[in-house]
Amino acid sequence: MLLQISEPGQSPDPHQRKLAVGIDLGTTNSLVATVRSGSAETLPDAGGEHILPSVVHYGAECTMTGVEARRLAAEDPLNTIISVKRFMGRGVDDIRALGDVLPYRFTRADQGMPFIETVQGEKSPVQVSAEILKSLRRRAEESLGGDLLGAVITVPAYFDDAQRQATKDAARLAGLEVLRLLNEPTAAAVAYGLDQQGEGIIAVYDLGGGTFDISILRLHRGVFEVLATGGDTALGGDDFDQVVAGWILEQAGMEMSALTPEQQRKLLDSACAAKESLTDADSTEVSFEGWVGTIGRETFDALVDPLIDRTLKSVKKSLRDAKLKAADVQEVVMVGGSTRVPRVRERVAELIGKQPMTGIDPDRVVAVGAALQADVLAGNKPADDLLLLDVIPLSLGLETMGGLMEKVIHRNTTIPVARAQEFTTFKDGQTAMAIHVLQGEREVIDVNRSLARFVLNGIPPMPAGMARIRVTFQVDADGLLSVSATEQSTGVAASIEIKPSYGLSEGQITDMLQSSYTHAQEDREARKLLEARVEAERIFEALESALRKDGDILLSKEEQVHLAGEARRLAEATKSTDSAFVVKVTEEVAKASEVFAARRMNEGIRAALSGQAVEYFEPDNSQNDRPEE
Amino acid sequence: MNVAAAKVLMSDHASLQGLLEGVDLRASYFELFGIEAGYDVDLNAIQGRYLDLQRVVHPDRFAGMGERGQRMAVQCAAFVNEAYDTLRSPLKRALYLLEYSGHPVDIETNTVMDAGFLMEQMSLREDLGDVRESSDSEAAVAEVVERAEALMSNMQQGFVSAWQEQTEGGYKKAADFARKMHFVEKLISEAEQLEEELLDD
Numbered sequence: 001m002l003l004q005i006s007e008p009g010q011s012p013d014p015h016q017r018k019l020a021v022g023i024d025l026g027t028t029n030s031l032v033a034t035v036r037s038g039s040a041e042t043l044p045d046a047g048g049e050h051i052l053p054s055v056v057h058y059g060a061e062c063t064m065t066g067v068e069a070r071r072l073a074a075e076d077p078l079n080t081i082i083s084v085k086r087f088m089g090r091g092v093d094d095i096r097a098l099g100d101v102l103p104y105r106f107t108r109a110d111q112g113m114p115f116i117e118t119v120q121g122e123k124s125p126v127q128v129s130a131e132i133l134k135s136l137r138r139r140a141e142e143s144l145g146g147d148l149l150g151a152v153i154t155v156p157a158y159f160d161d162a163q164r165q166a167t168k169d170a171a172r173l174a175g176l177e178v179l180r181l182l183n184e185p186t187a188a189a190v191a192y193g194l195d196q197q198g199e200g201i202i203a204v205y206d207l208g209g210g211t212f213d214i215s216i217l218r219l220h221r222g223v224f225e226v227l228a229t230g231g232d233t234a235l236g237g238d239d240f241d242q243v244v245a246g247w248i249l250e251q252a253g254m255e256m257s258a259l260t261p262e263q264q265r266k267l268l269d270s271a272c273a274a275k276e277s278l279t280d281a282d283s284t285e286v287s288f289e290g291w292v293g294t295i296g297r298e299t300f301d302a303l304v305d306p307l308i309d310r311t312l313k314s315v316k317k318s319l320r321d322a323k324l325k326a327a328d329v330q331e332v333v334m335v336g337g338s339t340r341v342p343r344v345r346e347r348v349a350e351l352i353g354k355q356p357m358t359g360i361d362p363d364r365v366v367a368v369g370a371a372l373q374a375d376v377l378a379g380n381k382p383a384d385d386l387l388l389l390d391v392i393p394l395s396l397g398l399e400t401m402g403g404l405m406e407k408v409i410h411r412n413t414t415i416p417v418a419r420a421q422e423f424t425t426f427k428d429g430q431t432a433m434a435i436h437v438l439q440g441e442r443e444v445i446d447v448n449r450s451l452a453r454f455v456l457n458g459i460p461p462m463p464a465g466m467a468r469i470r471v472t473f474q475v476d477a478d479g480l481l482s483v484s485a486t487e488q489s490t491g492v493a494a495s496i497e498i499k500p501s502y503g504l505s506e507g508q509i510t511d512m513l514q515s516s517y518t519h520a521q522e523d524r525e526a527r528k529l530l531e532a533r534v535e536a537e538r539i540f541e542a543l544e545s546a547l548r549k550d551g552d553i554l555l556s557k558e559e560q561v562h563l564a565g566e567a568r569r570l571a572e573a574t575k576s577t578d579s580a581f582v583v584k585v586t587e588e589v590a591k592a593s594e595v596f597a598a599r600r601m602n603e604g605i606r607a608a609l610s611g612q613a614v615e616y617f618e619p620d621n622s623q624n625d626r627p628e629e
Numbered sequence: 630m631n632v633a634a635a636k637v638l639m640s641d642h643a644s645l646q647g648l649l650e651g652v653d654l655r656a657s658y659f660e661l662f663g664i665e666a667g668y669d670v671d672l673n674a675i676q677g678r679y680l681d682l683q684r685v686v687h688p689d690r691f692a693g694m695g696e697r698g699q700r701m702a703v704q705c706a707a708f709v710n711e712a713y714d715t716l717r718s719p720l721k722r723a724l725y726l727l728e729y730s731g732h733p734v735d736i737e738t739n740t741v742m743d744a745g746f747l748m749e750q751m752s753l754r755e756d757l758g759d760v761r762e763s764s765d766s767e768a769a770v771a772e773v774v775e776r777a778e779a780l781m782s783n784m785q786q787g788f789v790s791a792w793q794e795q796t797e798g799g800y801k802k803a804a805d806f807a808r809k810m811h812f813v814e815k816l817i818s819e820a821e822q823l824e825e826e827l828l829d830d
């Protein structure tokens with residue numbers, strides 16, 4: 001592991017170009033995009049379609065995704081899973097609270113995460129999402145002609161830890177290396193900002209099929225700094241369909257509970273069709289089970305206004321968090337298919353006092369932004385051109401006495417972040433301690449989300465109040481939390497048992513991975529060897545180039561000779577056909593070069609410090625005059 | 630086995646440094662940001678430094694460098710974020726400066742305050758408690774925030790002049806002001822939380 005300090009303006013050789021994609025894993029639709037000859041584009045399937053409906057059909061014979069699956073939705077609603085994103089990282093109770101008409105049979109409710117009963121057995125939302133990702137991965141590998149290095153997958157900014165973890169697990173099941181989980185509004189800002197050379201404060205209003213996000217960002221010379229984010233993970237275009245469906249039933253004098261799952265699906269389809277035609281038309285005809293009527297724009301606007309109100313409230317709250325006023329916003333970027341609804345655009349323009357930007361296709365902008373970042377992360381582009389500083393959307397904390405939550409990391413804190421808190425024992429000789437991790441804003445724990453319960457074991461027995469257990473929360477750049485604990489006076493690391501409140505355990509994922517392998521044994525071995533070699537070559541190249549650049553400056557003669565020897569040993573090991581051996585040597589060489597990596601990190605910091613950071617606060621708007629590193 | 634009974638202290642500089650596994654980042658936040666140790670900080674200047682530092686240490690610069698690379702970068706970037714956060718916050722900066730100069734403040738256990746300050750605190754707290762009964766709750770809470778912010782600004786001025794004495798007595802006075810700032814900040818954040826709940830209702 002060596003710090004890669006790329007020289008500005010110097011791209012790696014074209015033959016080294018790594019295949020990386022951006023994936024917008026949406027509630028209703030999903031897309032995959034990549035950067036080819038300098039510009040980001042979404043990739044079509046064999047039939048020329050860019051959008052993949054986020055629908056999975058489990059048939060007795062096979063599994064289908066996309067348009068084919070959606071066609072079967074009305075006919076076979078129980079085995080056709082639509083909008084599965086709304087169930088990610090959620091419990092059965094949460095799903096009921098969505099208040100939607102859902103034709104599925106949920107099982108194993110006791111496990112936190114719900115499973116859906118299908119003809120192919122029980123499927124978790126993570127597995128369903130993995131089918132969509134697999135389909136996009138196949139599409140990308142076919143059209144790019146090679147294996148993917150990895151993907152940037154977008155998530156709503158307002159996704160909590162459980163929802164993010166579920167998304168990452170789905171990628172793992174689909175055999176995709178996640179380069180980064182990227183917040184959807186940030187991705188849209190990247191697509192927009194790099195395209196328009198934007199500077200200043202931008203608000204991204206993202207109303208998708210099932211989620212609403214608002215992010216307030218400051219753009220400055222390629223740095224996208226998220227100042228505040230907010231939203232609602234259970235509010236989107238699907239809710240617009242639901243209110244229209246409710247209106248149809250009322251007009252037709254019918255009850256939702258009297259409908260079969262097939263009829264419910266048809267009803268939602270006609271509601272959605274009515275919504276879409278009202279984008280251009282002033283009124284449209286709707287029919288359902290023999291009833292025929294007309295819905296006008298005014299009626300529709302009145303139905304959806306309460307939903308839009310909820311989004312505008314989030315916008316105001318985020319502006320407040322960013323300590324800004326509506327007038328400070330230079331541009332509003334509209335993302336998500338639901339921003340096509342004229343009433344949405346009208347109300348947003350009214351609040352901000354500016355016409356929103358709709359220049360980039362709201363369906364594709366997120367995938368395009370993700371592809372741009374994937375290109376940077378894969379090392380195809382100098383990283384200096386783009387830096388994303390994101391925040392955590394919801395506060396993280398611990399349960400304290402009396403059922404209250406004590407915040408350890410506040411919402412809108414820039415990530416990565418690490419914060420520690422010390423606890424002591426309550427009883428003499430106490431050797432274990434229960435810790436309950438929560439996410440949310442309110443003081444009372446019940447309204448917040450339970451993320452996990454930890455039991456710290458192995459605390460050395462001592463009198464009450466003497467132990468000093470330091471619990472450290474760390475949130476990485478994907479917004480994912482990890483927790484570690486040590487007893488300070490003895491240095492004993494307390495072991496942690498994690499029970500995620502809504503998610504799959506490590507064991508469940510491993511089982512699913514194993515059962516999903518359809519490859520023969522040799523295939524699996526070949527793939528393992530290939531992966532091990534790729535990793536070994538990457539470490540080798542990084543070490544070689546680091547030695548060339550900084551070996552003379554940062555290492556003694558002896559150290560140089562030793563590391564050069566290690567590099568040779570690694571190159572030799574790469575030729576082996578034993579994947580375990582290649583992995584082992586790679587690990588050893590990476591470990592041996594750690595000190596060198598640390599010195600390079602410090603050198604990088606020193607260089608950053610001596611660079612003329614002064615130019616940042618001079619009113620100079622030229623783009624390419626950053627000091628050379 | 631019970632939920633942890635008592636909290637001893639909040640996150641501090643030392644614990645985060647301990648996380649850095651062999652990376653010896655600069656000894657203090659001031660050095661990391663290349664500024665002189667003191668209370669006056671040019672916020673524009675540190676913003677520029679901050680972006681420069683993140684360009685070096687952010688985990689996105691280590692993508693594809695394996696789990697170890699990511700881990701180290703996450704820790705370094707978290708350290709830089711913590712330093713930036715501390716230097717930007719009037720209260721955190723004051724506490725950090727005292728700790729840095731060898732006069733750490735024990736916020737949690739030392740709660741002795743002078744009578745005048747306590748009276749002012751109590752009056753603000755009472756008004757905050759009455760906000761929901763007020764005919765115009767939003768205006769009432771905004772007024773509490775405004776008064777608390779004025780108090781905060783007084784405490785900051787007090788801190789600066791005590792600090793400038795550069796004597797043991799001065800440091801002790803500065804520590805007292807910092808503890809008062811801690812209380813006022815807590816009150817402001819409670820008021821802001823209430824403000825938000827009023828907006829949500």
